[in-house]
Amino acid sequence: MSKDSANNSQEKQAEQIISTWDSLALAYDRLLEKHSIFSVMASRLIELANATSCESVMDLAGGSGLLSKMLLSASAKTKIYFVEPAPQMMTLAKQQLDPAKTIFYQAKATEIDKFDLKVDAILSNAAMHLVDLEKVFKSVSTVLEAGGIFIFNLWWHAFEETAQEGKSLDWRPVLEKVLKEYNEEIPKWSNSKSKKPYSREMLRELATRSRLKLERVILDRDPIDRNFFIDFMSMYPDLPKAGLGDKRSQIIQRAKEICTGKAIVTTVRFLFRKT
Ligand SMILES: C[S@@+](CC[C@H](N)C(=O)[O-])C[C@H]1O[C@@H](n2cnc3c(N)ncnc32)[C@H](O)[C@@H]1O
Numbered sequence: 364m365s366k367d368s369a370n371n372s373q374e375k376q377a378e379q380i381i382s383t384w385d386s387l388a389l390a391y392d393r394l395l396e397k398h399s400i401f402s403v404m405a406s407r408l409i410e411l412a413n414a415t416s417c418e419s420v421m422d423l424a425g426g427s428g429l430l431s432k433m434l435l436s437a438s439a440k441t442k443i444y445f446v447e448p449a450p451q452m453m454t455l456a457k458q459q460l461d462p463a464k465t466i467f468y469q470a471k472a473t474e475i476d477k478f479d480l481k482v483d484a485i486l487s488n489a490a491m492h493l494v495d496l497e498k499v500f501k502s503v504s505t506v507l508e509a510g511g512i513f514i515f516n517l518w519w520h521a522f523e524e525t526a527q528e529g530k531s532l533d534w535r536p537v538l539e540k541v542l543k544e545y546n547e548e549i550p551k552w553s554n555s556k557s558k559k560p561y562s563r564e565m566l567r568e569l570a571t572r573s574r575l576k577l578e579r580v581i582l583d584r585d586p587i588d589r590n591f592f593i594d595f596m597s598m599y600p601d602l603p604k605a606g607l608g609d610k611r612s613q614i615i616q617r618a619k620e621i622c623t624g625k626a627i628v629t630t631v632r633f634l635f636r637k638t
Pocket residue numbers: 377380381384385401405423424425426427428429430446447448449452470471472473487488489490493494
């Protein structure tokens with residue numbers, strides 16, 4: 364494949380991911396109210412960045428505004444540069460964030476180098492597994508002040524050292540069991556986690572090319588309701604499979620009855636500094 368067509372297909376994939384998240388915006392915002400894991404992750408990024416003492420912070424791939432909202436309520440002096448490409452996410456974020464303290468950019472993470480601005484810190488919660496990190500490092504580096512920091516987290520499946528940890532979190536075996544109970548055929552699952560996990564060395568090398576130095580890698584482990592994964596899956600209207608009609612809500616309810624208790628979820632924080 365030529366470089367141009369490889370770029371085109373990556374671009375198409377990025378647009379597809381954004382369009383999916385656009386359609387999930389409302390459901391995602393409801394999921395945030397129900398499960399605390401995203402706020403726990405966001406608060407850890409804020410704490411690691413000491414963001415409440417920063418003058419300017421970019422919330423990259425900010426979704427419906429979770430991290431920015433937390434930061435604005437904790438800091439009177441921080442100005443937020445809020446970046447999110449999905450229009451419906453942006454609408455929700457605008458409803459939640461103080462416009463006097465927030466500048467909104469409807470843009471992809473790879474496009475921030477087009478804006479004429481510099482910030483002290485860039486934070487990104489629960490999103491960098493969705494992007495081409497090599498390109499994002501380049502644009503992040505352009506926007507960061509010298510000495511500025513880029514902090515993001517990855518779910519266990521996107522990092523080589525933790526990729527094997529989440530086997531018990533897979534919702535598919537539970538759904539298979541329930542679909543069988545309902546005499547439904549098991550669908551062919553598309554593997555959204557098929558992207559090769561990043562290794563520490565790969566991240567270090569990609570970032571170094573953009574003058575970003577990897578300073579810290581921190582593993583966090585949290586107990587989580589196993590029901591979270593059923594709720595997450597059920598945001599997607601075609602899961603567990605299309606055409607279930609009224610049965611869908613019964614199947615999801617039954618899966619939640621089976622999938623009880625707690626599991627441990629691992630997330631990883633990365634801190635890069637502009638050299
Ligand atoms: C799981 S949500 C996380 C949102 C938010 N950071 C939070 O903590 O609630 C992932 C977000 O990444 C955004 N996203 C997907 N691809 C992106 C890209 N290429 N550039 C910037 N954001 C992207 C989606 O639109 C979505 O809002």
